[in-house]
Amino acid sequence: MKNRIFLLYGGKSAEHEVSLSTARAVTHALDFSKYDVTPVFITPEGEWRPGPLLAGPAENVAELLIGETGTSAPARLTDGIGALAAGTPGLKPVVIPLLHGPNGEDGTVQGLLEVLDLPYVGNGVLASAAGMDKVVMKQLFASAGLGQVPFVHFIRSEWASDRDVILAKAEARLSWPVFVKPANLGSSVGISKATDRESLVRAVEEALRFDRKVIIEQGVDAREIELGLLGNDDPKCSVAGEISSASDFYDYESKYKDGNTVLTIPAEVPESAVEEMERIAKAAFKVLDCSGLVRADFFLTNEGEVLINEVNTMPGFTPTSMFPLLWQHSGMTYPELIEELIRLALERHAEKQALNTDRN
Structure with missing residues (x-):
């Protein structure tokens, strides 16, 4: 059967x-x-x-x-x-x-x-919700002491009533360029780069088309490195991969349409940096209470500092997606990856079934 x-x-x-x-x-x-x-x-x-x-x-x-x-x-x-x-x-x-x-x-x-x-398959309710909301995710990362870029956030009604206050706060806390994102969306949809107040306003208006909450992040001169994580209580890390795009930044067009993005796997980065990314990735996995799979995205600055950007609790599985390619280069084929995710789903479900729901 x-x-x-x-x-x-x-x-x-x-x-x-x-x-x-x-x-x-x-x-x-x-x-x-x-x-x-x-x-x-x-x-x-x-x-x-x-x-x-x-x-x-x-x-x-x-x-x-x-x-x-x-x-x-x-x-x-x-x-x-x-x-x-x-x-x-x-x-x-x-x-x-x-x-x-x-x-x-x-x-x-x-x-x-x-x-x-x-x-x-994949993450539970808490990890999925926290991982989807970039603001909540970054606040949890901060509570765990994980290094990340500075950011400012607000909701639509605050923008409508206190636009000048928000702009002043962003200009005081951050320096140009900045990146503006819908808080609850992925695949780089709705993301814009801003280099002055005028472009920042346009970027915020674009982001508000997709979400009621917006985050403005400090731009950083850094390489973009990603790791795949696989597991439940004791996740394992894949090799590291690097994203290089001919576009101004890694936007939706770069990811899925223009074909000008280069994925280098394994990434040519110092072993010490990879070890630090693995440590931070596992810490992020645990602070969000993740399970099954995660793709952790990092910035590696020119000074060698490792900053976590975000985690994706349901990374893409298209033929050009980073997550399956990372595991392919780590020795796990695409079908083997799917089988492992199914096994992890059954493992987590069995553990929940063993919990006692009867107070007697």
């Missing part, structure tokens, strides 16, 4: 297209002789559309757009949730949430899966 896998992808987020590419790539890594794979497409409007079992890897993204032109009509959502909850007799289905950004990577879907008592 095959184990059951549910793939959740798409989602109500600006990173919808990234999620679709990730889902297609994952279907090529799954062993269809071992798993029955059910796709669950979540539309940009938030509608959940469970589909029939996949016969094999998706050749293109269009095959995963359940209910759209040329694809199978979706089952009722209630049928899909019922299947998720019921699973296969004697076997627990495993859910692989391949959702990026809000309404999927931020703990909301993870909470649903917890209520349904289902094992799922």
Whole structure:
């Protein structure tokens, strides 16, 4: 009897297209002789559309757009949730949430899966929520004494009522250039570089299109280095990789469209710097209470200082994504990586099942 896998992808987020590419790539890594794979497409409007079992890897993204032109009509959502909850007799289905950004990577879907008592790949509710909110994440890093760049943050209503105060605070605490980001989004969506007050205002307005909370970070002259982490209580680190882009910074176009980004794996950095990144990455993993997988992003300054930028609790799995490439260069193939993530999901779920919920 095959184990059951549910793939959740798409989602109500600006990173919808990234999620679709990730889902297609994952279907090529799954062993269809071992798993029955059910796709669950979540539309940009938030509608959940469970589909029939996949016969094999998706050749293109269009095959995963359940209910759209040329694809199978979706089952009722209630049928899909019922299947998720019921699973296969004697076997627990495993859910692989391949959702990026809000309404999927931020703990909301993870909470649903917890209520349904289902094992799922990746981080839990707390780590997903804290890792999605760049402000909360950085505040937790600060509490753990992890070095990072200075930042200023605010919400939409504060910008509307106290714009000049916020601008003055940013200019007092930070120096040009700065980077302006939506607090709750990934894949570099909505991020802008500002070099003066005028461009800062434009950058904030752009970021507020995607989120009610904005963070302004100090720009730093540094190399961008990333590590992959894999595990639950005792995570292991991959080799380090470096990102170099012909663009002014590593934005959405650089990541997914223009092809001008160079990934160097392993990164040519001193062993002492890699050891420091591993130490900080594991500390960040623990302070957020992560599990399964994380990609930790660092700045390595010209003076050799290591600063943590952020962690991504659901890094992309597209063919050009850093996370699977880091593990490939660490000796783990793409299919082996997926298998390990499924194993870690079952391990974490079994540990939760062993907890005593009866006060007697």
